[in-house]
Amino acid sequence: MKREIRLTGSGGQGLILAGIILAESAIMSSINAIQSQSYGPEARGGASKSEVIISDEEINFPKVICPDLLLCLTQKAYDQYGKNIKKNGILIVDSSVNISNNISANNFYKIPIIKTAKEKVGREMVANIVALGAIKEVTQMVNTESLKNAILARVPQGSEDLNMKAFDEGQLLIKNM
Structure with missing residues (x-):
């Protein structure tokens, strides 16, 4: 079992933290995991990407090549990464994202992650944790x-x-879909 995960959005959405949490949860379950990150020069609002690889075998290369799961919280993230996903992969996008008809993922979920964080939880800043629940x-x-x-x-x-x-x-x- 090897899963490559890419979490994308903009700075300030907590995706780096979400990636760290996801990797640490795998390690707590005695599964190998590695997390890497990149973000634009802006503190908030710039591009943000967190990558996690989870495997029951040794991980030899720390970067995601073609994700099994892609999360996009912004339109810019979808435009940049939406086409780069395994054919049988999972694509999760926030409901604010306009998607093309040519979705390469077999499993596609368009859900109100940010809206749920704002309206049901009361704080937009927890959208990353809402996303982790969905994932x-x-x-x-x-x-x-x-x-x-x-x-x-x-x-x-x-x-x-x-x-x-x-x-x-x-x-x-996800349960209520």
Whole structure:
């Protein structure tokens, strides 16, 4: 089992943290994982990308070549990365993203990640955790307990309940489809 994951959006959406959490949750489950990141020179609003490779074997190359799962939270991210996904891959986009008719992924989910963070959880800043809940529900690649523990280990003290609600709402986005 080897999964390549690319989380894309803009700076300030917490995708680097989401990638770190995803990798740490795999490690907590005794699965090999590596995370890398890149972002534009702007602190907020510039391009942001976090890549995670999860494998039950040794990971020899730390970069995602062609993702099994691609998350796009912005139109710019989709325009840049939306065509580069494995044919049998999973594409998750925020409902604000306009997609082309030529989706290369077999499994496609257009869900209101940012809107859910704002309206159901009450804070847009937890959209990354909403996305992790959705990713968990779609892929089942890491167990729920490990992912929740990794979230709780990384989020700011005092925001644990907010982030757990965000995670649960992300799972519900997929369950209620």
